[in-house]
Amino acid sequence: YLDWNNSFEIIDSAFEKGLFVIIIGPKGTGKTALVREYAIRKSKNLQSINFSLRTRESHLMGTKSLTDGNVGFDEGILVKSMKEGNILYLDEINAAEADVLLRLDEALDDRRQLILKESSGEVIKAKDSWFVVSTINPLTHVGTKELPPQILSRFPVRVRLDYPPEDIEYQIIKRHVKNPNEAEVLQGIKLANVLRQASAVEELYYSPSIRETIAFAKLIEGGVSAKQAAKTVFGNVYSQWGNVEFQKVNDIITSKFGIT
DSSP states (O other), X not given: OOOTTOHHHHHHHHHHHTOOEEEEOOTTSSHHHHHHHHHHHTTOOEEXXXXXXXXXXXXXXXXXXXXXXXXXXXXXXXXXXXXXXXXXXXXXXXGSOHHHHHHHHHHXXXXXXXXXXXXXXXXXXXXXXXXXXXXXXXXXXXXXXXXXXXXXXXXXXXXXXXXXXXXXXXXXXXXXXXXXXXXXXXXXXXXXXXXXXXXXXXXSSOOOOHXXXXXXXXXXXXXXXXXXXXXXXXXXXXXXXOHHHHHXXXXXXXXXXXXX
């Protein structure tokens, strides 16, 4: 992981002071990779949950179970992480339903505890080493919603992670591709940035991620022409929004890589 904007330093300062962190930025900018790499560097266990409309309180808290006639309780990820003092990663927290956020809020306040009403009513107190990092996508992302102020306030350290400068993105690609063609790969990054900017002002429906510029470079490394790689990785996805959107992007590709 290439920490191009000193995110590790900020997160580590928050960790040492017991402050929870929220990472804000568009998809494909390396938010999850950042959290995973931080956990590795700290030699901490990482437990994560990706929020969606299907995420329920039971995923956080746990559910009752029946084994050989005996009623037990399978602890959810929130309870486990608090008891073990691990890093808890709440991915796309602004896609969670209100009831899930309400239950999560109980654990995130300054007391760092919750009442396990799903089981015996036990009070779960987090270990001092418990650390929570969350991420949110922009509100233009499907399924996202504005976080309630009380949830935002639980994450006083806010890291903004956007797409990196072109030279930094090229350095990231070099970590995944052995011998990238610098001129062609940089041209692909420029194309991706044009599409990202158009998406940001809602001129296009989709914004390519860093993983897509990596895929573009890998196809070129495998012998595919730069223009064909650009069409395959960056262009074809827009066909799902119709021929007008598809042709608009292909015209941009042609302007970057020529007619042939």
